[in-house]
């Protein structure tokens with residue numbers, strides 16, 4: 001068993017709680033990392049193989065993401081052991097029990113993550129009155145449906161591309177993953193005149209240098225099919241090495257690594273997914289003169305939208321806020337990276353830490 005104090009450093013975590021209720025088979029963990037800026041917002045992840053370490057790493061990522069985005073929220077995360085495709089009544093019972101057990105932990109606001117969705121957040125809200133990412137029927141802004149994260153990815157692409165002399169209009173884009181993030185990034189980029197030249201999902205990849213019909217692909221996916229079934233599509237081995245201007249990993253972790261980073265042909269990589277590149281791959285891209293925008297800067301649109309929902313905003317103001325924050329942060333990361341000769345990730349971490357440390361300096365006990 002791992003020692004919970006092995007994760008402790010000057011930023012947190014403030015609290016780690018293991019919850020257990022054998023009457024319903026509940027096993028879960030909550031990590032409240034740092035709440036110097038405000039109560040933590042972070043998703044509830046449900047999977048059979050979650051762990052304390054994963055929960056801590058995700059909670060810390062939220063601390064940095066929320067601080068960088070200038071939200072009035074700290075970072076936290078919760079995990080629930082179980083198969084997310086279990087019968088709905090059983091899943092509801094587990095999630096309600098988890099929420100109820102953590103009722104008094106007002107420093108943590110539940111949000112959706114892998115294995116949970118807006119309906120799950122509706123159950124949490126009903127149980128304890130505290131969650132984000134709610135269905136529209138409960139006054140929520142359905143962030144995956146409207147493409148909050150994909151919108152932010154588009155703005156990060158626009159600012160970063162302009163900094164290296166590329167216009168989005170006519171730029172060739174390759175996207176790995178065509179889910180909540182990838183699909184909407186494709187849609188918003190195509191609206192700006194970009195050419196979506198390669199796309200993949202878990203079943204395979206397709207290319208079309210003249211541009212893939214994004215609306216047709218969205219309809220195909222909505223019908224439960226794979227991108228590989230798009231009529232007239234040409235199959236490809238993968239998108240990491242696609243001939244393109246901008247590459248957007250928007251699926252799994254660690255998909256660009258030391259063994260395939262040399263094959264990247266894009267001039268810019270914008271991370272839609274969380275940790276899609278290993279630290280070694282990011283370093284190598286930088287050495288090769290390929291600009292990349294780190295995950296917690298580029299994919300913060302979802303949590304910005306969630307925080308705005310929590311504070312009673314509308315979709316229109318959430319979209320304005322995503323645009324303003326992600327464009328400003330992307331610019332700042334590029335500027336600091338070039339000025340100080342540091343990796344974009346280091347510049348992004350410095351940006352988040354400067355805000356976090358300032359907040360901590362105003363707290364009597366730093367974290368809370």
Ligand code: NAD
Pocket residue numbers: 143144149176177178179180181182200201202203250251252253272273274275299300302303
């Ligand atoms: P999703 O489940 O809606 O979509 C994932 C997509 O990736 C699917 O199209 C799936 O087929 C595809 N995929 C899976 N394995 C693949 C592989 N090996 N190669 C190519 N494609 C593959 O998930 P999502 O919500 O779009 O999240 C994607 C990533 O973005 C995750 O890392 C997630 O943590 C991160 N993220 C999501 C949000 C959000 O608002 N949804 C916000 C921030 C970060």
